[in-house]
Amino acid sequence: xxxxxxxxxxxxxxxxxxxxxxxxxxxxxxxxxxxxxxxxxxxxxxxxxxxxxxxxxxxxxxxxxxxxxxxxxxxxxxxxxxxxxxxxxxxxxxxxxxxxxxxxxxxxxxxxxxxxxxxxxxxxxxxxxxxxxxxxxxxxxxxxxxxxxxxxxxxxxxxxxxxxxxxxxxxxxxxxxxxxxxxxxxxxxxxxxxxxxxxxxxxxxxxxxxxxxxxxxxxxxxxxxxxxxxxxxxxxxxxxxxxxxxxxxxxxxxxxxxxxxxxxxx
Amino acid sequence: xxxxxxxxxxxxxxxxxxxxxxxxxxxxxxxxxxxxxxxxxxxxxxxxxxxxxxxxxxxxxxxxxxxxxxxxxxxxxxxxxxxxxxxxxxxxxxxxxxxxxxxxxxxxxxxxxxxxxxxxxxxxxxxxxxxxxxxxxxxxxxxxxxxxxxxxxxxxxxxxxxxxxxxxxxxxxxxxxxxxxxxxxxxxxxxxxxxxxxxxxxxxxxxxxxxxxxxxxxxxxxxxxxxxxxxxxxxxxxxxxxxxxxxxxxxxxxxxxxxxxxxxxxxxxxxxxxxxxxxxxxxxxxxxxx
Numbered sequence: 002x003x004x005x006x007x008x009x010x011x012x013x014x015x016x017x018x019x020x021x022x023x024x025x026x027x028x029x030x031x032x033x034x035x036x037x038x039x040x041x042x043x044x045x046x047x048x049x050x051x052x053x054x055x056x057x058x059x060x061x062x063x064x065x066x067x068x069x070x071x072x073x074x075x076x077x078x079x080x081x082x083x084x085x086x087x088x089x090x091x092x093x094x095x096x097x098x099x100x101x102x103x104x105x106x107x108x109x110x111x112x113x114x115x116x117x118x119x120x121x122x123x124x125x126x127x128x129x130x131x132x133x134x135x136x137x138x139x140x141x142x143x144x145x146x147x148x149x150x151x152x153x154x155x156x157x158x159x160x161x162x163x164x165x166x167x168x169x170x171x172x173x174x175x176x177x178x179x180x181x182x183x184x185x186x187x188x189x190x191x192x193x194x195x196x197x198x199x200x201x202x203x204x205x206x207x208x209x210x211x212x213x214x215x216x217x218x219x220x221x222x223x224x225x226x227x228x229x230x231x232x233x234x235x236x237x238x239x240x241x242x243x244x245x246x247x248x249x250x251x252x253x254x255x256x257x258x259x260x261x262x263x264x265x266x267x
Numbered sequence: 268x269x270x271x272x273x274x275x276x277x278x279x280x281x282x283x284x285x286x287x288x289x290x291x292x293x294x295x296x297x298x299x300x301x302x303x304x305x306x307x308x309x310x311x312x313x314x315x316x317x318x319x320x321x322x323x324x325x326x327x328x329x330x331x332x333x334x335x336x337x338x339x340x341x342x343x344x345x346x347x348x349x350x351x352x353x354x355x356x357x358x359x360x361x362x363x364x365x366x367x368x369x370x371x372x373x374x375x376x377x378x379x380x381x382x383x384x385x386x387x388x389x390x391x392x393x394x395x396x397x398x399x400x401x402x403x404x405x406x407x408x409x410x411x412x413x414x415x416x417x418x419x420x421x422x423x424x425x426x427x428x429x430x431x432x433x434x435x436x437x438x439x440x441x442x443x444x445x446x447x448x449x450x451x452x453x454x455x456x457x458x459x460x461x462x463x464x465x466x467x468x469x470x471x472x473x474x475x476x477x478x479x480x481x482x483x484x485x486x487x488x489x490x491x492x493x494x495x496x497x498x499x500x501x502x503x504x505x506x507x508x509x510x511x512x513x514x515x516x517x518x519x520x521x522x523x524x525x526x527x528x529x530x531x532x533x534x535x536x537x538x539x540x541x542x543x544x545x546x547x548x549x550x551x552x553x554x555x556x557x
Binding site for chain 1: 285286288289290292293294297298299300303304307356359360362363364366375377378379381382384385386387388389390392393394396397403434437438441466491492494495497498502512515516519525528529532535536539543
């Protein structure tokens with residue numbers, strides 16, 4: 002950008018600071034109250050404590066919901082990475098019907114989750130599938146599939162055709178080429194896609210609320226608890242989760258970004 | 268989506284099983300549920316039982332009942348306002364980012380995206396406590412002397428939904444605008460400067476028009492995400508903050524009228540599709556790359 006006059010750049014910086022403050026204010030509340038006791042809606046700044054973190058260890062209900070979330074996330078990652086990669090390999094370069102099927106894969110991601118969730122709810126009822134963790138995993142997989150598919154497809158499209166040709170020229174079979182050339186080239190995109198899929202599944206609330214059975218994931222559990230107000234140990238959990246997700250995203254960025262810049266330069 | 272030059276398809280022959288799977292997966296788990304959903308909107312409910320006889324009654328009810336259409340329009344206006352406010356805050360922020368150099372630019376962009384990683388539900392809860400009667404906002408306004416006493420203006424009504432959704436969705440507006448601004452070729456700005464335009468003229472005649480695709484995408488993103496949200500209105504809307512998403516959700520809970528809920532979803536889907544198509548139409552970058 003061209004240098005802006007002093008006054009306007011100060012104004013722009015001020016608005017940016019305001020926006021950052023607005024965005025961070027809802028993060029600040031639970032983190033602050035995880036270290037300081039709350040009394041009558043006021044944070045007591047005088048006595049920092051880690052009691053909430055200690056109490057969290059004893060909160061079996063929440064820890065169980067957290068475990069459920071992790072299990073659902075892991076299943077979602079496996080299902081979505083396998084099918085997403087398969088679909089990307091299959092549709093890559095295929096013209097007949099590709100754009101239509103691609104559009105269908107993207108629908109659950111584009112449509113409001115309430116529509117995808119309700120459609121699945123009615124679908125499960127019609128095929129006689131009881132609402133359970135299985136239906137939650139299916140819901141999450143359908144939702145995140147588009148992201149994994151897109152990530153792998155992008156990598157495939159930036160992959161040089163000469164690599165595959167060289168492999169064939171050197172006498173490799175179809176499967177050898179797949180395992181030794183194509184898959185290693187896709188691996189970091191698959192890891193990046195997996196991390197994104199896990200992050201989305203971890204926080205998915207709206208579809209989950211609609212298709213979940215009695216045993217449910219953390220966000221839905223938290224949603225149910227909000228009517229009564231939180232116990233302070235939830236704040237500790239929230240602070241920990243935030244740290245964990247930031248770490249996870251730093252990892253995702255590491256897997257996704259350097260490779261793409263490298264391929265663009267070559 | 269076009270594979271250019273070297274990036275031609277990787278040749279693998281597929282067994283019929285894989286072919287079948289590649290077609291079946293999207294069709295069974297996406298298209299079939301949506302189709303059933305659409306069909307459901309033509310059914311009805313009688314004493315808690317779904318009657319599988321096609322009827323237009325649900326759609327007639329939506330258009331004639333004095334309750335639903337006003338809420339529908341009000342929700343659209345609400346979500347448009349959320350989009351406009353988000354863009355008004357996001358545009359200067361994105362512009363400021365592009366004035367920064369290299370590493371700082373992306374570090375700050377990441378910093379503004381981090382709040383997206385925080386649990387959606389927890390954020391809604393935290394924002395409600397900020398907007399509440401004893402919340403930080405009221406304390407600050409009373410402390411600054413703007414308000415004489417804490418006000419209930421900011422929680423459990425439409426304002427609360429507007430503020431909360433805006434706070435939640437600003438990052439979705441920053442990103443596309445930033446990308447559009449970043450794509451504007453520096454040469455154009457320098458040429459404008461060389462030809463004697465002031466920075467304001469350069470901004471109004473070159474930067475702003477060329478960044479409009481980003482603004483259109485941002486508006487479409489924020490609007491679609493806002494109108495599909497039924498958790499935020501439920502949490503901060505109280506009794507008066509009734510949105511379309513909430514009515515829709517209640518058809519599957521307390522009201523227990525799935526076919527009518529399906530018809531309401533079709534109405535919602537139409538609005539969303541229009542918003543996405545408009546975003547696509549005006550979000551395309553034309554002539555911004557040299």
